[in-house]
Amino acid sequence: MTLSRRSFIKSGAVLGGGLAIGFNLSGCAKPEYPHFSATDLQPNAFLQISPNGDVILQLHKSEMGQGVYTGMATMAAEELNMEPSLITVQQAEFYPDFRDPEFYVMITGGSSSIKLSYSIVREAAATIAAMLKTAAAQHLSLPESALTLKNGSVVYAGGEVTFATLLPIARGLPTPTEVKLKSPQDFQYIGRHNQRLDALAKVTGKSDFGIDVQYPDALTAVLLRCPQFGGKVKRFDASEALTKSGVTSVFEVDGAVAVLANSYWQARQAANVVDVVWDKGPLAGVSSKALRDERHRLLGSEEGKNVEEKGEASAATGELFEAVYDVPYLAHATMEPMNALAVVTKTGVEIWTGNQSPDIAMSEIADATGFKREQVRIHNQMLGGGFGRRIMPDYLVEAARVAQLSGKPVRVVWSREDDMRGDFYRPNSTVAMSAMIDNATVTSLQAKIVAPSIIGSFVQYVTNTLLPQWLPNGLHKKIGGLASDTDPAASEGLAHSDYEFPYMRTDYVEQKTTVPLGYWRSVGHSQNAFFMESFIDELAHRTAQDPVAFRLAHLAKDSRRRKVLELAASKANWGNPPAGQFQGVAVHESFSTVTAQVVNVSIVDGKIKVHKVVCAVECGMAINPDIVTMQMESGIVFGLTAALKGEITVEDGAVQQSNFHDYEMLRMNESPDIEVYRVDSANAPTGVGEPGVPPLAPALANAVFAASGQRLRQLPLRLG
CATH class of the missing domain: 3.30.365.10 (Aldehyde oxidase/xanthine dehydrogenase, molybdopterin binding domain)
Known part of the structure; x- marks a missing residue:
């Protein structure tokens, strides 16, 4: 495919005899940063070639185990036709040109790193590749059609010439206004390369944290x-x-x-x-139980803000069915405090x-x-x-x-205790789900959310970064407060669902609280998938329908969820679990990725035992297929930990948990067998760092209901 060069292409830049390609992602003004000297890498260049021919990729996203180090190198390597391991990856320092075009700040989050960099990094590499081929054509007096790139050299019928040799010519060339990117059918590394480039240094202790x-x-x-x-x-x-x-x-x-x-x-x-x-x-005397009680009170006393309404309210006929769900605060509990x-x-x-x-x-x-x-x-x-x-x-x-x-x-x-008690927590949340059922037909689906706002406390950090520095900090906080009652994280995964019912409505009531809140892996989807997919399961059973069939009946024919759900059900042998085991299912879309999971459980001595999780995922093109699988596996373990164990409680304004003895992690002997299957796609990649988390809790809760007859509507799951 051919992509016209976008306005954020900067130039081919000269640095000590090397070549650098830089971009401006956000269009923001670029102040001078005095600590970048003439001997540094170009501060805004994604890709650079040093005078000795080394290809250097500046990693503008943070590597925290999700695989962006390998993914970015793989995308650049594809257009340069070189082994990804031959690219030197260096962590980029802040520079305004690296600001994210969606979030407007230089940030790693929202499972967006590969998605937003897929074209950018490939275009940078393709630009350098084009300039080197043009330089080689001039150097060798050969047509460009007779030349190819291979592992740091330009190859022709009579031999090869290194990148370093071509740099003096390439530096004098204009930056191409248009480059041709490889077609997916020609990929050698994208979709094929699975070696974690950061793995060896990590396991040998050479990586610097x-x-x-x-x-x-x-x-x-x-x-x-x-x-x-x-x-x-x-x-x-x-x-x-x-x-x-x-x-x-x-x-x-x-x-x-x-x-x-x-x-x-x-x-x-x-x-x-x-x-x-x-x-x-100010928080002395506040408790998580009191906050939960307040949310339940707000369900009945506050109308809330309408987030979404589809269809006509008059279509909601039949008998009302309601259920209330609760989730607690959760800590991040990172391995490195x-x-x-x-x-x-x-x-x-x-x-x-x-x-x-x-x-x-x-x-x-x-x-x-x-x-x-x-x-x-x-x-x-x-x-x-x-x-x-x-x-x-x-x-x-x-x-x-x-x-x-x-x-x-x-x-x-920080100690582990500092970390546990000084976190920015996943919000506690309460949702009232309701439906009208008319002769086994669901005519409406509604959700009323009561939860604190993450964005209300976080926006001040973004405005403090983007607004002129001479503005008072109090103004930044005031702007943050204006955004709170429209927090999209509170309703994501409940509003704008693919499910189709005659009438659908979602409302949000903000609970005012000053307990520190933060973005937790999969954000609002982490709880809202539990609410939605648990209730969908309840509706299936209430109308005497198979949970998979009920979901398929209420998904559009062209819904991406349909294909993913069908794959998960097929691979899990849905409806035919091993003797003594029971199944639950959930399907959810987050960060433009659809994930479905089937969980097999049994009840042993009054406790939940998870035997197996089958996961199907559609995430566009998989840059590194093994990393996609790893992220689904890690998301499942992360979600299973939260579903079975995770709970932060507050008394007198202070967190009660302190370490892993009272904020437990899933242990190795508790981890189930996990199978991951991908729906092949040639579309641009979407997020994989977070979408493995949301379906786990509802699929597990639904399996527990099948096994015990107990419908658990509160996390963590505890049998009565």
């Missing part, structure tokens, strides 16, 4: 934070802590107490003996960490320290898990402030 970074004479800081959200230190006594070995100082920083020492263990032990009196702040290393000088701030949105973090650090954004530099590393938690900038700001106040290079390291 944020917690691995070393800096000369850096101290380690442990922070004591108020257990109650929004609280702060009233007074503290650190006299005993200061006598401990290795401790250098103890001081207050932005409502917390920082303990600095030569090592983490020294800082942690000293922190344990600091006597702190806390001002509990939050950490950041900061160095603050008179001229600026440098941070080494793993973060999903360095753009947002730069603005928050600038506000907290008094520097300009352009004086803040973030060196992003591999992330030991993100799931949305590392979008938030709090731990980077902490490191910058402690380093600023101490005058020393400082590494802030």
Whole structure:
């Protein structure tokens, strides 16, 4: 296919004898960033060729296990006709040209990395390939049709010439205004390459995560934070802590107490003996149970905001059937707790960490320290898990402030307890599902959601990044508040469903709360799929229909869900489980990807035992098929953990859970057999990092109903 060059193509740029192709994704203005010197990579170039011929890909998305490192290299390698392992991948620093065209900030989230980069990275590679072929044609006095690229050289009948040899000519060529991308039938790597390019370095300990970074004479800081959200230190006594070995100082920083020492263990032990009196702040007395009770009250007392309405209300005839569902707060519980290393000088701030949105973090650090954004530099590393938690900038700001106040290079390291109790949580949510049933025919489907708003608290970070820096921060927060009652995350997966009923309606009531909220893997889909697919199952049983057949009967003939559901049911041998096992099914679309899952369970000694999960997925073209399978498997384990175990509870404004003994993870012996099947597609790729999560909880709950007769409408699932 031929794609015309879009306006975001910048130019072929010269750098020390090399070649760089850069883009402007967002159209935003580009201030000067003084820390980029003439010896650096071009700050906005996706692909560069060094003077010695090395191909360098700047990874503008964060690698946190989801496979973008390999996926981006594979897409570039396809157009350059070279083994992906021959491409050098380097983590890009923030630059405005890397801002996401959908989110408008440089961010990794929404399962969008490969989807949004599919054309961009390939066009960059195809542009360089075209320039090198033109250069080779001039160098060899041959027509371009006689030339091909292969593993860092241009090959012709009589031999080959390296990229490095061609650079002097290529640098003088104009950037093509149009390039031809490979057709899918000609792909050698896309859809075929399965080697994780980051795997060897990770398993041998050579990969640098944020917690691995070393800096000369850096101290380690442990922070004591108020257990109650929004609280702060009233007074503290650190006299005993200061006598401990290795401790250098103890001081207050932005409502917390920082303990600095030569090592983490020294800082942690000293922190344990600091006597702190806390001002509990505005959430003192708040509990998750009280918040749940309030949501149930709001279901009856508040009309809410209409999100979607299809069909005529008069079509809803018959008998009313209702069910109320609840889900709790959930923590991210990443394998690597939050950490950041900061160095603050008179001229600026440098941070080494793993973060999903360095753009947002730069603005928050600038506000907290008094520097300009352009004086803040973030060196992003591999992330030991993100799931949305590392979008938030709090731990980077902490490191910058402690380093600023101490005058020393400082590494802030959170404990597991810090991480569990200081998270930005998946919202708790309550939904009333209702339907009208007329002689075994469902004539309406309605949902009324009561949940807090993620976007209401998050938008201020985006506006703080995009609005002029001279505007007061209070204005950023005010703008964020204006968006809260239209939070699309609260209704995604309930509104705009593929299901077809004569009348459909979705309403949203915002619950006002200040418990910190954040984006959790699959966001609103994580709970809304549970609500929708559990209720659809209830309707199937209430109308005496097979759950798969009922779903198919209410999906359009051209619905993508239909093919995926049919594949999952076929591969799971739906309706014929092994003796003693029972099946449940769910199908859901999120992040432009459709996933269906069939779960086999049994009840053993009054407990739920999950034997097998069969997953079918349609995600467009699979850049790396094995990575798609891995992400479905990891999403299933992630979702199964939440469905069976996950619950964060709040008492007196503080989280009660502290570690994996009371916020349990799925153990290896509890993990079921998992089979993943893909619906082949030549369409552009869609997201895979998150869509494996949403169908698991409802498919499991539906299987438990089949096994026990108990309809569980609250997560985590607990048999009565």
